Amino acid sequence: MKKTMKHSFTIHPEGDLDSNIELFQTLFPSSDLVNKNVLFGEKKGVIVYFNSLVNEDKIEQFTTNILEYKDGLFQFLYSHTIIAKKVEDIEKSILDGKCVCLIDGEPNAFLYSVEEFPKRSYSPPSIDNSIKGSKIAFVESTQANLSLLRRYLETKDLLFKEVKIGKEIKTNVTVAYLDGVAKPETVEEIESKLNAITVDSLLNANQLALILEKYPFSLFPQIITTERADIASQSIEKGKVVILLDRSSEVIILPGSFISFFKSIDDSSTRPVIAYFNISLRTIALFITLYLPGIYISVVSFNYDVVPLKLILSIGESRAKVPFDPLVEAIIMELTLEMLREAAIRLPTPISTTVGVVGGIVIGQAAVSAGIVSNIMVIVVALTAISSFIIPNYDMASSLRILRFPIMIMASIFGIIGIIASTMIIIAHGLKLSSYNESYSQPFSPFSLKKLKQKYQNSALSVLWNHQLTNQKKRK
16 A cells, blocks of 8 residues: 655645645545635635535535625634644545635634535344344444444443554544443453554454454454344443444454354344244254264264164165265365355345255256265255354354364264364364453353353343342332
8 A cells, every 4th residue: 555645744834825725736636626715704715625525515505604704704613613733634634524624824724524425324134134133233334333322222331432543544443332341451451452453444344353353363253243233232231342443334242252153132032932942953053063074974984883774774875876985075065065155145146046046956966966976965965054054153154164174084084083083172272262351162161050041041031030020029
């Protein structure tokens, strides 16, 4: 990126209008820079702004007000504008969508807010889907997102702290938390980490999340990103810290833990029995996603004696015409599935649906007919794919899909022992991870039954229980 010149001088000390206009044209040699000539009483002046960042109606209204205030013009300007002298301050204001008033003979510049950035209205979440959750998601404006959080958390304890990140292009980053609920040391560590970031620019929250991760080369994501305002608000209520990035429709939730990636906002909006059943399904899906292909390879290659005879005969009949080892067979199908998944993401929605369904059926049937893979392997891969879709968080689901491959390789070399060894390595790695003063593996390590219940406590059940207790106290 081209390095920006750091300006340490001020505008013309005697307010020479031509010199100031020439200075701004040198700073911004762009076609969308507008110099609008205006008479400030009896003095010549100019209003400088980017027409791509301002509301033209506000500019016209401001110009009309200037013409009306002939006698008390400077009183009007001092009351409704911000005075600046340093070029770097004025430069930042123009890029923020303000207009700059320069008056001949006046050594000050007057900054007036007329910004109108590209924005969209609130819309339902498109990534973190929910059945009973809120139908409103964050947008690309920090102010709109802060307003949304204020609507969810109407308390004076909700605090916002702003940090600017970027050496070349400054980006506003806001830290949101509940005072007295979030741990002070966690907030301080996050602020310290943000202030220490020295990148040229940031495009979205996911880039910032990668920088904030303590173990960037770990396959496990340690930071949660979400577009849902209800999830962010619920996390703040539980003492977590939310980071909002200007121009990004996703926010960051810190600190993260392994168990947090398997929770859904629907868990607190459905009946307790259904919520716990869905949580159990996700737990089963976790093990199927990780281990089912590896178990298949282990059984076919080494540990066939632990499987009933009829099932072994069925597997042997299915693999009679397959020329490849179980590992190669599994890798072929898994890579094919991953390519179909990636193609479905990149294509337009109507086409992606067709490619995903038709492509999977046609390729699977053709592979079986050609004797490249067995029917059992197609079933295994299909179950694994469905299980990975159940994981609520996309980043965690992607990590689990990648972890399948080393487990499959270990299973093909050592059988069940390889799967056990892989599990021990994964557990040891998870125990090592931490996220901003909290263990990544909590509440399993250190184990706390109380915290485990709190993690999976259904809010609907909690509200019902508290309501019953309140009624009992009133009757007494």
